[in-house]
Amino acid sequence: MTAHGSRPRPSLHGVSGMPARDRAYHELKFRILEGRLPPGTTLLEAEVASLLGLSRTPVREALIRLEEEGLVNVRPRHGITVKAQSLDDLSEIYEVFSTLEVKAAALLARRGLNSEESERLASLMSQMERATKRDDIAGWSQLDDAFHAELVALCGNARLQATLRQYWDQQYRARLAIVPLRQRPTQSDEEHRAIVAAIESGDPVEAARLHQRHRDRTDTAALDLLRRQASTIAGSR
DSSP states (O other): OOSSTTSOOOOOTTGGGSOHHHHHHHHHHHHHHTTSSOTTOEEOHHHHHHHHTOOHHHHHHHHHHHHHTTSEEEETTTEEEEOOOOHHHHHHHHHHHHHHHHHHHHHHHHHOOOHHHHHHHHHHHHHHHHHHHTTOHHHHHHHHHHHHHHHHHHHOOHHHHHHHHHHHHHHHHHHHHHGGGOOOOHHHHHHHHHHHHHHHTTOHHHHHHHHHHHHHHHHHHHHHHHHHHHHHHHHTO
């Protein structure tokens, strides 16, 4: 995984120099999150080992980790299946993820921002607004991830950030799927400004209220897009 802290993007950077079990884990996770092993894909353990060019022992260890993270189902002697996610699954994931991000905003408002941190957030918000005007939704989405990850990183709670990373992985494929479907995110840009203003004023209650409203709206919109996409796919069969 690469930058964006609590919202990392999949990457194979540095994987080739890792021990075999870590290489197997990161390569498989990359393929799953990027859709190269789509939901429903079933492979025998020996097939996974052949795919990665590794022995079965490190592959087995990697599969156990991926099962613990909710990305695959492992069946002894039957191999693995890449897990699909229902809308109910994603709704539960969003509930946990958003609750923690809201908490991070409140913690950050209580902690306060120095001038350098404020400038960094202001720069990200300005970049997002420029991307919105260009209708660069994919670019905006990456900046949005960086912005929210920055809020979490600045709150100072490493455990909260680690938990968010786990739930981010579980929703990453769904987020990729809806990026081309999103409307111009003008309202999100405005909400980001309001959240940061509350944080800068040192008001944790208002920061949490505004962030919760933002997360409720965007989570609902994401689920609506996914529902619409599923209906379109089902109708075309």
